[in-house]
Amino acid sequence: MTRKNILLVSMLLYLSGTMAQIKLPSVLSDGMVLQQSCEAALWGKAAPGKVVSVKTGWDGKTYRTTVANDSTWKMKVKTPAASLTSYTIQFSGAGKAEIKNVLIGEVWLCSGQSNMEMPVKGYPNQPIEGALQDIVDSSNNYLRCYTVKRASAITRQWDCPGKWEAASPNTTGDFTAAGYYFARQLQKVLRIPVAILHCSWGGSTIEAWISSDAMKLFPNMKIPRTQAENKIRWKSPTVLYNGMLNSLVGYTMRGALWYQGESNRTRYKEYAAQFEAMHKDWIAKWGIGDFPIYFAQLAPFGYEDKRYNCAFMREVQEKIARTQPNTGMVVLMDIGDSICIHPGKKREVGERFACMALARNYGFDKFQYQSPQYSSFEIKGDRIFLKFDYAPLWLTSFYKEITGFKIAGADRKFYPAKALLTRKTLEVYAPEVPNPVAVRYGFEDFVQGTLWGVNGLPVSSFRTDNWDDVIY
Numbered sequence: 001m002t003r004k005n006i007l008l009v010s011m012l013l014y015l016s017g018t019m020a021q022i023k024l025p026s027v028l029s030d031g032m033v034l035q036q037s038c039e040a041a042l043w044g045k046a047a048p049g050k051v052v053s054v055k056t057g058w059d060g061k062t063y064r065t066t067v068a069n070d071s072t073w074k075m076k077v078k079t080p081a082a083s084l085t086s087y088t089i090q091f092s093g094a095g096k097a098e099i100k101n102v103l104i105g106e107v108w109l110c111s112g113q114s115n116m117e118m119p120v121k122g123y124p125n126q127p128i129e130g131a132l133q134d135i136v137d138s139s140n141n142y143l144r145c146y147t148v149k150r151a152s153a154i155t156r157q158w159d160c161p162g163k164w165e166a167a168s169p170n171t172t173g174d175f176t177a178a179g180y181y182f183a184r185q186l187q188k189v190l191r192i193p194v195a196i197l198h199c200s201w202g203g204s205t206i207e208a209w210i211s212s213d214a215m216k217l218f219p220n221m222k223i224p225r226t227q228a229e230n231k232i233r234w235k236s237p238t239v240l241y242n243g244m245l246n247s248l249v250g251y252t253m254r255g256a257l258w259y260q261g262e263s264n265r266t267r268y269k270e271y272a273a274q275f276e277a278m279h280k281d282w283i284a285k286w287g288i289g290d291f292p293i294y295f296a297q298l299a300p301f302g303y304e305d306k307r308y309n310c311a312f313m314r315e316v317q318e319k320i321a322r323t324q325p326n327t328g329m330v331v332l333m334d335i336g337d338s339i340c341i342h343p344g345k346k347r348e349v350g351e352r353f354a355c356m357a358l359a360r361n362y363g364f365d366k367f368q369y370q371s372p373q374y375s376s377f378e379i380k381g382d383r384i385f386l387k388f389d390y391a392p393l394w395l396t397s398f399y400k401e402i403t404g405f406k407i408a409g410a411d412r413k414f415y416p417a418k419a420l421l422t423r424k425t426l427e428v429y430a431p432e433v434p435n436p437v438a439v440r441y442g443f444e445d446f447v448q449g450t451l452w453g454v455n456g457l458p459v460s461s462f463r464t465d466n467w468d469d470v471i472y
Helices: 003-020 131-136 177-190 239-243 262-286 310-323 346-361
Strands: 033-035 039-045 051-056 062-066 072-078 083-092 097-112 140-148 162-167 194-200 255-259 293-296 327-330 373-380 383-389 405-408 414-416 418-421 426-429 438-441
Touching: 051 072, 062 072, 097 140, 097 177, 140 177, 177 194, 177 255, 177 346, 255 346, 262 293, 262 310, 293 310, 293 346, 310 327, 327 346, 405 426
Parallel strands: 033 097, 097 194, 097 255, 140 194, 255 293, 293 327
Antiparallel strands: 039 072, 051 062, 051 083, 083 097, 140 162, 373 383, 383 426, 405 414, 405 438, 418 426
């Protein structure tokens, strides 16, 4: 055999061996956390026709599957109840691979735009309150974060680079702040491993996170077919689902947290339908049964473009939480900033998410975890009396003046109003409006919330009218 032929055979043998090796996506790697007490998905690539064997370290059980013609394989393994024990998962039959330091616990997806992406260490010139001490005190091997790197694609990507990290002073600063404070509170109460899958991109639109299958419901929105058409890589329909989220699809989890909406606020009338489509699409794609999406209502901010009122978007978000199944909203009327769109009070965001999850998903349902919600009104003379749901101990202003109310008559002209709060009633009036017909609270881009439930959760902005053309 000539030297040339020897080299050719060697190369073919090398390529054959390489193709036969098991390849795992980045999310299935050392330090991962699997959802407890379920059938958790594992998947990868290898040579077609090969048999892949998987041995789970927690029970010594072996699972087998055959690699499909497209070189992919997938299986589900039974996971035990959560514990503080770490395990290994061994793969064989088409080469060998091993995942070390695997924990079993609770897993949540964190997605959205910049307010979810914002790290614990903050953005340039935009701090997170208490970040330094929280980072220094963060060492916790049982709180882990997997962050997906930014990627925009016109076709679905099987894998996207990412890395599992345990919380520590060297890592926590780069975790999603809202997600970290959520996981920290959850882990503190449950005392088991908690993990967050972080997949967000600042400035992204909701349609960027929806698959092409679900985008068929919105034929007026053009899906890019080439990279040249993908001009705004974080806003085009489907491109972040393809480039980032698709690599996580199927990873068994408890639910999702969502902090997004700023980039869709000028198209708020479409948002409820898009959110519903996204939620249903994710549930269908994951194939793990129904799961919740809890989302953050947009915090007040002084937008420069006054043609739109962010309160209309907040109203749509409140309607989603009221009408769409397995959703929930945390209200942020008390943490907004007039000059910074990224509120520094991310601990409040994460902990409010955690309260909702603890009550709805973990059986801690004896505390009032929701913000009071406006329900109805009654006019008596020159006063409007307001009623609220989810306020068993009623409302409070923490003994300060209540501001943010405006009242109008039939002429639809709004005037600042006084609000009187007693132990059982909230009445609103203005001397300029002797015959009121409508009232609004906090219904502006930026307003500082002054009304809470006794549980300390703020009341959302709301209105009793349907005058969409009245913006002030």
